[in-house]
Amino acid sequence: xxxxxxxxxxxxxxxxxxxxxxxxxxISGNEYVYWYRQIHSQGPQYIIHGxxxxxxxxxxxxxxxxDRKSSTLILPHxxxxxxxxxxxxxxxxxxxxxxxxxxxxxxxxxx
Amino acid sequence: xxxxxxxxxxxxxxxxxxxxxECRSLDFQATTMFWYRQFxxxxxxxxxxxxxxxxxxxEQGVEKDKFLINHASLTLSTLTVTSAHxxxxxxxxCGSRDEGQxxxxxxxxxxxxxxx
Numbered sequence: 001x002x003x004x005x006x007x008x009x010x011x012x013x014x015x016x017x018x019x020x021x022x023x024x025x026x027i028s029g030n031e032y033v034y035w036y037r038q039i040h041s042q043g044p045q046y047i048i049h050g051x052x053x054x055x056x057x058x059x060x061x062x063x064x065x066x067d068r069k070s071s072t073l074i075l076p077h078x079x080x081x082x083x084x085x086x087x088x089x090x091x092x093x094x095x096x097x098x099x100x101x102x103x104x105x106x107x108x109x110x111x
Numbered sequence: 112x113x114x115x116x117x118x119x120x121x122x123x124x125x126x127x128x129x130x131x132x133e134c135r136s137l138d139f140q141a142t143t144m145f146w147y148r149q150f151x152x153x154x155x156x157x158x159x160x161x162x163x164x165x166x167x168x169x170e171q172g173v174e175k176d177k178f179l180i181n182h183a184s185l186t187l188s189t190l191t192v193t194s195a196h197x198x199x200x201x202x203x204x205c206g207s208r209d210e211g212q213x214x215x216x217x218x219x220x221x222x223x224x225x226x227x
Contacts, residue, residue, distance in 0.1 A: 032214070043115075043204045043218035044155065087154075093214045098145060099206070101155040 004088045009106040012082075018075040020105050022088030025069040031092050033064060034099070035073045037084040044087065044101075047073065078109045113139045113209040117219035124195055124226055131191045132222045134205030140185035141207040145216065146178075149202040161188045195226040 005023040012018040024033065034049040048055055048062045050071075055062045061074040075082055087104040091097050114137040124130050134144055142163050147155040159169045159180055167180035179191040188207075192199055206218040 034215075038155075041202070041221070041223070043117075043206070043221045046215045046217060049215065097214075098157055098160065099216055100157070101147075103154055 004090055004102055006086070006088050006102065006105045008103065009108070012075075012078045012107060012109050014080055014109055014111050015077055018078040018082065018107055018109070020073040020075075020086050020088075020107065021070065022073070023070045024088070024090045027068050027090050028092070031090045033062065033068075033071045034089045034091055035060070035062065036087045036089065036099075036101075037082075038087070038104070039081075039084045047086075078107075080109050080111065083107060083109045113137075113207070113212065113217040115205060115207055115217050115219040117203075117205055117222050119222060120220060121223040122225070124224070126196055126226055127194055129191055129193045130195055130224060131189055132203055132205075132224075134188045134190070134207070134219055136186045136207050136209075139207075139209035139211065141188070142185065142210060143208060144182060144188040145206040146180060146188075146190050147204045147206065149204060149221075155204060158190075192224065195224070197226045200224055200226045 032049050032051050035047040036044040038044045048060050050062045064071045085104040085106050087101050116135045118133045144161040146158045148158050149155045157170050158173045159167045161167045161180045161182040163182045163185050169175045182188040202221050204221045206216045
């Protein structure tokens with residue numbers, strides 16, 4: 001699976017949009033971009049994933065550049081409960097493909 | 112999304128004893144479950160992949176005789192830490208996929224193991 005690079009930490013004011021970047025310049029054509037987050041002392045939570053089109057769900061939006069070498073996870077209105085470590089993972093979708101977690105981005109949402 | 116539970120949520124045991132952690136898929140059948148370990152201030156590391164009805168596949172450096180995995184049914188996988196030592200103290204997390212729904216993995220809430 002391709003390697004990803006994320007900033008170690010970011011700050012965001014409550015109510016504002018949080019934009020979390022991820023670089024994955026070696027991504028292959030069959031690899032998806034997945035985002036998970038982990039709130040302190042809990043298991044990871046799936047957020048969203050995409051291949052090349054932008055995706056949106058009730059939690060977030062995923063913007064993938066046209067060359068697919070980078071992406072941005074957008075939390076449109078961050079709340080204090082969004083404080084967590086966010087992991088960007090690139091993975092080929094197959095029945096037995098595992099997830100490789102990097103160090104992620106620690107997002108701190110402040111009042 | 113699919114729901115995965117773990118039991119216990121935390122456990123303290125004495126050095127040399129064994130501890131069993133259960134991982135259950137509550138609303139789907141899980142052919143495959145994944146076991147991760149997370150040390151403080153570090154990321155999750157995959158320990159092994161558990162397959163229903165067959166032997167688990169362990170990652171390099173993980174001792175299969177120390178971390179026994181049993182996946183006897185489509186809703187339950189167990190991880191037994193045998194002869195636990197203080198260095199086994201960690202946060203253990205299981206994950207699984209609802210193969211009928213997609214490729215996303217869903218995770219349990221984790222089990223905090225402290226070996227004294």
